[in-house]
Amino acid sequence: MHIMVVGLNHTTAPVEVRERVAISDVELDDVLAQFRHTRTVLECVVLSTCNRTELYAVVNSERAGEDFLVRFLVDRAGLDMDTLKRQLYVKTGQSAVTHLMRVASGLDSMVVGETQILGQVRSAFLAAADAGATGALLNQLFRLAVHVGKRAQSETSIGQHPVSVSYAAVQLAKKVFGELGGRTALLIGAGSISRLTAQHLKAAGIERLLVVNRTFERAQQLADEFGGTAVEWDRMVDVLSAADIVVSATRHPGYVIPSTLAEQAMLARNHRPTMYIDLAVPRDIHPDAGHLRNAYVYDIDDLEGVVAANLAERERQAAIVEKLIAASLREYSQWLCEQEVVPLISAVRAKGEAIQTSVMESLKRKLPNLSEREVELLHKHTMSIVNQLLRDPVLAMKELATEAGGAKYVPLFAELFGLTREDLKRYSKESWQTAGGHGEEHVSGGLVEIAKSLGLLPRSGDVGSAPLHPVLR
């Protein structure tokens, strides 16, 4: 059995391809049903957003699974196999699991650390679970991935460090004004930089947006686009004092805001804090304006500095998230290993209970005059013997499974307790293993032969260095 992801995202495929393979909510149920009715795919979750379409699946055979999933995407895209394959990624085992966790944490997003993707991962999983397309493996995996995503959001500030200059300008404004609701911003210039800044200011909740441009029509156009107000160039002096944040990005050869004008504006607004952000080269705002009380003036170099600091901080936060992911991967591996011994533990317990039942039957036959209370007491105590006897071996089974990274020692224990393969199979009905097995052959043969394999056992107690479960290798 193998966990794999086949998909494409904004880094591997252009939007023309992404929109072709994207799976809408309307189609989702049909697609999941299609996967459910194949023998190749045992479990499946479809994650389709504007930036990515990914098929997470548990498959019987790696090659058959890959062929099937790639073929599915090729058919949707309507492209030839080779063309699409160049834009696809196929990841299996550990790589697929880590990829999902990175996606859920926002590390794989276009805007690193964005939080929307976590909701999309959760919805994709719930949709698949509701459609009956998931099983124990993907259920646990997505639960862990969502948990990692939540921790990344709550324990780090991965998404709070913008690395574009215009976004950094807004972040800088927030460092002075806090939330931007109730504030007024004045954009001088109506070019692409101003548009981008307007976008970020609007997203940050700016209340009033004023746009000034030499060509009034262009100012009007930009203002209309973001629900702002266009102001004629000649009236800039009048509105300057109304603005808490002034962003200038023109191609004007001289200073658009000389320091005297900034001084007038500051006087008119009673020296309330004002941020002047100069995104133009040559500069629009005279640097001396920065000496005025409560005036904060930043030029493009200052913003580059903010971006550099943010980049360093983001890298640091990303490293923390990567550690969270590594821990979750280990946790998932441990869970998989424990699942391997579930049938064994069930079989051992059943055998213990069967022995206890037969002893009780025998006692009842030999001591027919026992009262109901005495029978109850005997039952309780014989059961206690069974439980106490099995407690340590059961713990050892779990530990060995975790340390050995799989079911290598299941036959050894089965042999020790006199359990046959049939016994184990009987208790595997509820387990994910019945769907296909993970491909690793169990050691078989006599107890002596199995015991020989103990030499391969990693040092006990060192769970951190234990190999990953075969499904993840």
Next chain:
Amino acid sequence: MWVSRVILDGLVVVYALSLVLLFIDVVQPRRTVNRTALVLLFLVFVAETAVLLVRLRISGSVPVYTPFDVMMLVSWLILLVALVVNAFFRIDLVLFFANTVGFAIVVFDAFAAPNASMYQAREGDILAMHIASAVISYTAFAFAFVFAVMYLVQERFLREKQWNRWYIRLPSLERLDTYGFRSIVVGFPSLLISIMLGVIWGQLTLHRFLLFDPKPIVTCGLWVMYGIYLVLRMRHGFGAQRLIWWNVVCFALLVVNFVVVGNFSVVHPKF
């Protein structure tokens, strides 16, 4: 007595260690360092509570009747509020800045004032209430001071364009200004209540109004100064940097009033 001495010395050491760790956490953040600092701060809180309980047991009344107890109570309240604010409101770095003040109080308390004189005429609970409301107002003003310092630090980084980790973690100027204002909104009426209760106590014990005692005079002056802050802050809104400095001056005067002016007072205990 030696038990509280050991606890006191121990808590000074642990407090210092936690502050060092909080500082390291800003410069080179690591989760384990942060967690350890928090655990140590919690230990300090437990130790301070223990000291106050020991004092309660020894004196048989609420521990507010000596300058030592008052300062311990102020530092205990600062630590408690800082821990709660850190847990529920997530104002970054407030733990570090507030506990720098809290630590300074504890050190001064542990090594300068433990053997100070004790109030005698208690007049029921009036004296305790007078001191308790004063403690609340001192704590609130201490937080106003802490936010003012954080504001000035952040303002300096923004003006000098230093995009370091302190800048990244410190809250916005507007937030810090608002927190400072709110702290004073809490401290201002508390101080008024304390003054009124003090006057009533004077009337009951000395049968006269304490008009010419230096401490009530300076305290009333302080109260007026904080009142001026509130009026101007409400009129100008956020961003009046002179008011931030005014806030700092007010707190400095409050410390002088408590430590120095109290020594010239007839009715207040001396250090």
